[in-house]
Amino acid sequence: MAQYTRISGSVGLITLKNPPVNALSAVVRQGIVDSVERALGEPEVKCLVICGQSGKFCGGADIREFGKKMTGPPLIPVFHAIEAAAKPVVAAIEGIALGGGLELALGCHYRIAHSKAKLGLPEVTLGLLPAAAGSQRLPRLIGVPAALDLITTGRHVTAAEALQLGIVDQVTDHNTVDAAVKFALSVAGQSLDARRISTFPCPRLSNLDAVFEAAMQKVRQAARGAIAPVACVQAVRAAATLPYAQGLEREKELMATLFTSGQARALQYSFFAQRAVGRWSMPSGARWDTSKPKPIRKAAVIGLGTMGRGITVGLAQAGLSVVAVETQEKQLMEAKQAVSGMLERGAKKRGVSPPLGNISYSSNIKTVGDVDLVIEAVFEDMALKKEVFQQLSAVCRPGTFLCTNTSGLDIDDLASQTPNPELVVGMHFFAPAHVMKLLEVVYGPRSSPQAVATAMQLGKVIGKVSVAVGNCQGFVGNRMLSPYLSQANFLLEEGATPEFVDQVLEEFGFAMGAFRMSDLSGLDVGWRVRKAAGLVVPGKPARMRQGCRYSPLGDLLCEQGRFGQKTGSGWYQYDKPGSRVAKPDPWLHSFLEEYRARHGLVARRIDHQEVLERCLYSLINEGFRILEEGIAAGPEDIDVIYVLGYSWPRHRGGPMFYADMVGLTRVLERLEFYHQAHPDVPSLQPCNLLRKLVASGTPPIHRWREVIKKVHSQL
Numbered sequence: 001m002a003q004y005t006r007i008s009g010s011v012g013l014i015t016l017k018n019p020p021v022n023a024l025s026a027v028v029r030q031g032i033v034d035s036v037e038r039a040l041g042e043p044e045v046k047c048l049v050i051c052g053q054s055g056k057f058c059g060g061a062d063i064r065e066f067g068k069k070m071t072g073p074p075l076i077p078v079f080h081a082i083e084a085a086a087k088p089v090v091a092a093i094e095g096i097a098l099g100g101g102l103e104l105a106l107g108c109h110y111r112i113a114h115s116k117a118k119l120g121l122p123e124v125t126l127g128l129l130p131a132a133a134g135s136q137r138l139p140r141l142i143g144v145p146a147a148l149d150l151i152t153t154g155r156h157v158t159a160a161e162a163l164q165l166g167i168v169d170q171v172t173d174h175n176t177v178d179a180a181v182k183f184a185l186s187v188a189g190q191s192l193d194a195r196r197i198s199t200f201p202c203p204r205l206s207n208l209d210a211v212f213e214a215a216m217q218k219v220r221q222a223a224r225g226a227i228a229p230v231a232c233v234q235a236v237r238a239a240a241t242l243p244y245a246q247g248l249e250r251e252k253e254l255m256a257t258l259f260t261s262g263q264a265r266a267l268q269y270s271f272f273a274q275r276a277v278g279r280w281s282m283p284s285g286a287r288w289d290t291s292k293p294k295p296i297r298k299a300a301v302i303g304l305g306t307m308g309r310g311i312t313v314g315l316a317q318a319g320l321s322v323v324a325v326e327t328q329e330k331q332l333m334e335a336k337q338a339v340s341g342m343l344e345r346g347a348k349k350r351g352v353s354p355p356l357g358n359i360s361y362s363s364n365i366k367t368v369g370d371v372d373l374v375i376e377a378v379f380e381d382m383a384l385k386k387e388v389f390q391q392l393s394a395v396c397r398p399g400t401f402l403c404t405n406t407s408g409l410d411i412d413d414l415a416s417q418t419p420n421p422e423l424v425v426g427m428h429f430f431a432p433a434h435v436m437k438l439l440e441v442v443y444g445p446r447s448s449p450q451a452v453a454t455a456m457q458l459g460k461v462i463g464k465v466s467v468a469v470g471n472c473q474g475f476v477g478n479r480m481l482s483p484y485l486s487q488a489n490f491l492l493e494e495g496a497t498p499e500f501v502d503q504v505l506e507e508f509g510f511a512m513g514a515f516r517m518s519d520l521s522g523l524d525v526g527w528r529v530r531k532a533a534g535l536v537v538p539g540k541p542a543r544m545r546q547g548c549r550y551s552p553l554g555d556l557l558c559e560q561g562r563f564g565q566k567t568g569s570g571w572y573q574y575d576k577p578g579s580r581v582a583k584p585d586p587w588l589h590s591f592l593e594e595y596r597a598r599h600g601l602v603a604r605r606i607d608h609q610e611v612l613e614r615c616l617y618s619l620i621n622e623g624f625r626i627l628e629e630g631i632a633a634g635p636e637d638i639d640v641i642y643v644l645g646y647s648w649p650r651h652r653g654g655p656m657f658y659a660d661m662v663g664l665t666r667v668l669e670r671l672e673f674y675h676q677a678h679p680d681v682p683s684l685q686p687c688n689l690l691r692k693l694v695a696s697g698t699p700p701i702h703r704w705r706e707v708i709k710k711v712h713s714q715l
């Protein structure tokens, strides 16, 4: 709702009340209309102030209303009524003014912001554009280049930047509503002719075409197929070239296309999924709301390689006290320098001082005796990790949580090295660990709910989106990647090239195709895992292992020392080791031809559809297996992992959302088709849960949990 009160005798105060972020629901919109009408009708009222309850101005349109039948007054006429008012209206911006919230403020005659407030038009991140006249008012207020930047990126700006850009008129460190009331009284009675943004001409640009061409090129490059950023540029162009009323028409037309698009649905699903993963549950019934985390004040990181350094930076930046341990003196010195450099660069960016004093370095593992939690980040080798866990069990005080940063090793096996396996969880960070948002928190069968709650809470403290998953080979992300990469390899055997496979996957929206990504991560990583699993038989490049089809192509490249970017060659060639520019490699093409000839394989023409379906549907099929086994609690967990950790295009929601969009019946049919053609590839065999979902009438994704529950109860 919106509450109307009178303060200081002559000020009408409208307070938006719709927790948690005062979103502009139908009731709130109606409340604003009624309050404005009332204030304008009261002769004693000289001016109005609009604010939000609980220190939050407004988080924008109510996203939960999208996709439902629209009721209540639409936003544009509401904002026009405010702008047309004959009495000054001042927005008192505390906390947030985002999307429709900022558009509401732009409809007001003046804007006063608290110094800690954040403002922005993030609609593009939801697959939309600021279609409550934001795309038309903002360029008129701050000029085209700055408006293009804010609207196409959706970034939030601080109150200080908003003041500099001219979005707000004043910034205060004190009570914002008081400041706004004082300000409103000071301007009451003055002419409002120069305060109605819709009447402003858009600031002229001499190089208008060049500015818009450059903006379009920039968003097309960054968008990887997303349509909203392109529409945002088009809407701002309308503001720059058309009268306001016509610009609004164009804004509406562009919004109509976006509003009902699959991309908007995917991005809005992603928004809620990212928040839903915090409400984790385990198959035992333990849940986020019944498991209390222990506060972590002091943590230790063991092993200061690339991952350990990033984790140390993340912990120190979040204000924790960190003991950073590396037993090799030379490596310790290098790590200290690297960590300090990262902290200094990060602090410079944020305009704060680097938290160097939060870290103490040591080459002795015995120095971790008084910490609350340890994150072991030594080399990915089970024997080494076990040794470290045994040492930690001896030196840590009772109750210390022992976490391992691993991308796929057995958490339970490691837990068995300690007398308190309930205190052990996996924390799978993604490189670079201080930058990437994703954290897989992996619980073993003996991990206690409190250990999981503590790791999830710690993830939140250090700014990660944490997803709780069960223990299995590769956990969720890497386990699903395995059939995807296998299919990519099989396609090469059958006649495709790495360039073609990557092109198809990149056109789908991945930042990198399977082969460019493998070259970046290092081909030796998978080679080591396959060796440990007994799949690599030197000198035996046969195409079957343990009764299933196997492609030894990656192993053969590794045997030649082709580990990817770091060695200057892999699936592609590079100018020098470490170079990032992948070039097609004639050597690789002849190698593939010889390989096919040696195995009696005849290259055939493979089309886009086959590449996409075989790579993606096998990955999705593994996702259904993961849900069936209870390794992930719901499809949102998998989708968040893929969007944040594996560059799955956000505007496609994630693999499970994509399956829902394609249609489960279609996915099932195509998997059956490919499995018939390749009966020796078990990952193409449709899993039970997928069949069950189709048999139960292909419910929409938000109802899959009901079917999953039934499957689990029958196990």
Ligand SMILES: CCCCCCCCCCCCC/C=C/C(=O)SCCNC(=O)CCNC(=O)[C@H](O)C(C)(C)COP(=O)(O)OP(=O)(O)OC[C@H]1O[C@@H](n2cnc3c(N)ncnc32)[C@H](O)[C@@H]1OP(=O)(O)O
Pocket (backbone or CB within 6 Å): 020, 021, 023, 059, 060, 061, 062, 063, 064, 075, 096, 098, 099, 100, 101, 122, 123, 126, 128, 129, 130, 131, 132, 255, 256, 259, 260, 272, 275, 276
């Ligand atoms: C057929 C043709 C039709 C064509 C035309 C139709 C047009 C009709 C529509 C016109 C509208 C156009 C223009 C306006 C559009 C918008 O305003 S879109 C929304 C823009 N706003 C945002 O994107 C802000 C989103 N929110 C956030 O970024 C963050 O939530 C936050 C505000 C910064 C707060 O962050 P934090 O404190 O970390 O809390 P969270 O956990 O993120 O959120 C707390 C809960 O609040 C829920 N929530 C947040 N924002 C909204 C919202 N705008 N609407 C509804 N709910 C919101 C969030 O989901 C959390 O709840 P839970 O999910 O239950 O945890």
